[in-house]
Amino acid sequence: MLAKRIARGHTDLHEISVALSLLDGVRKAALEQGVERVNAVHVRVGALSGIARDALLFSWDVATADSVAQGSELRIEEIPLVVFCEHCAGERAPLPGSGLLCPECGHASPRIVHGREMQLVAMEVPA
Amino acid sequence: MQNGHLDQLDATDARTVVLERAVLATNDALAAVNRQWFADRRIVALNLVSSPGSGKTTLLERTIRDLGADLPMVVIEGDQATENDSARIRAAGARALQVNTGTGCHLEAGIIGRALDVLAPQADSLVIIENVGNLVCPALFDLGERAKVAILSVTEGDDKPAKYPYMFAVADLLVINKIDLLPYVDFDVKRCIANARAVRPGLEAIAVSAKTGENMDAWYSWIRRSRVG
Ligand SMILES: Nc1nc2c(ncn2[C@@H]2O[C@H](COP(=O)(O)OP(=O)(O)OP(=O)(O)O)[C@@H](O)[C@H]2O)c(=O)[nH]1
Ligand SMILES: [Mg+2]
Ligand SMILES: [Zn+2]
Secondary structure (H helix, E strand, O other): OHHHHHHOOOOOOHHHHHHHHHHHHHHHHHHHHOOOOOOEEEEEEEHHHOOOHHHHHHHHHHHHOOOOOOOOEEEEEEEOOEEEEOOOOEEEOOOOOOOOEOOOOOOEOOEEEEOOOEEEEEEEEEO | OHHHHHHHHOHHHEEEEEEEEEOOHHHHHHHHHHHHHHHHOOOEEEEEEEOOOOOHHHHHHHHHHHHOOOOOEEEEEOOOOOOHHHHHHHHHOOEEEEOOOOOOOOOOHHHHHHHHHHHOOOOOOEEEEEOOOOOOHHHOOOOOOOEEEEEEEHHHOOOHHHHOHHHHHOOOEEEEEOHHHHHHOOOOHHHHHHHHHHHOOOOEEEEOOOOOOOOHHHHHHHHHHHHHO
8 A cells, every 4th residue: 555655746755854754753752761672662643644554554664763763653643633613613523635724614714723743642661 | 481571561660751842842943043033133934834745836836936036935845756746846936845745744833944054044034944745744744934825726625624624623724725617617716715714714715827827916915915924
């Protein structure tokens, strides 16, 4: 599926650079903590970040080879898009493919509450 | 034999280290360095983002020919495979550096910092960055620019901003290019702008033809204003 997306030109696998940035953060934290191994890494990824789950998992395996996080599990917490609709005064989850339109009243609601996240949340290391 | 190895894999034997930091923290920090570097020299940096083939290089070629004499410009080219784009920029009369994008789909702040060391743009000049043709990840990577300019050509469909909301939500200017082709395509400029403003209210929009030069003056005034602002 991934190969197909690359072939279609839909992705140039920017997840690779995201995975490398992630690994960068994990490496630093591992040094600070004095650990030589990381079992799992927890990330939070917003719906607007343009990150495809499969591609990020694949990229993580590639990026972490021969590193402190080799073989670690990447736990991806996907954060759905939530906007604040000023027209009907509430937080709303736009329907997929409808951009930032409020699903209740149809107004454009560009105040993004959730969906931009791209955070390195935590890592699990041997005790 | 079992001990050592197996113990480490035992979940009860693990501890969680809370990190809570931005994945792109390193890029963001380098972007802040670039931004300060530009500010110290009163340089305006523009980050041009679009799908492949929207006409970024053509727009720059004409801009250099029309403004280059009064306004010093350098161009950082993020094209992936070839040197074609930087050769075109040089032929138009500006200095250009083609940079390697690493993973290929976008430019990162560190690459721009190194390019600035090589190009050494003069104070009060304009630095234009032609990002890699892609509407997804260039939105995520801050380069330290003053403004992101999203370029959309009329052959791409006026619903593009709805399909790539994040890119248009972070854009500071929308340039609709190839308006000389409007008679041949089903593209409604007004609808396109409305779609873009649905994700970025008040987004300024300019419709041009980089090929014929139509309405390029609007783009040039925007550049001049961005240098004051
Ligand atoms: N008709 C028409 N064609 C244009 C216009 N601007 C660019 N083109 C053509 O569109 C094609 C792509 O233009 P480029 O300037 O190379 O586009 P680009 O965005 O730099 O492309 P990449 O760097 O490959 O992403 C070329 O054949 C240009 O001649 C325009 O305003 N009108
Ligand atoms: Mg180009
Ligand atoms: Zn609403």
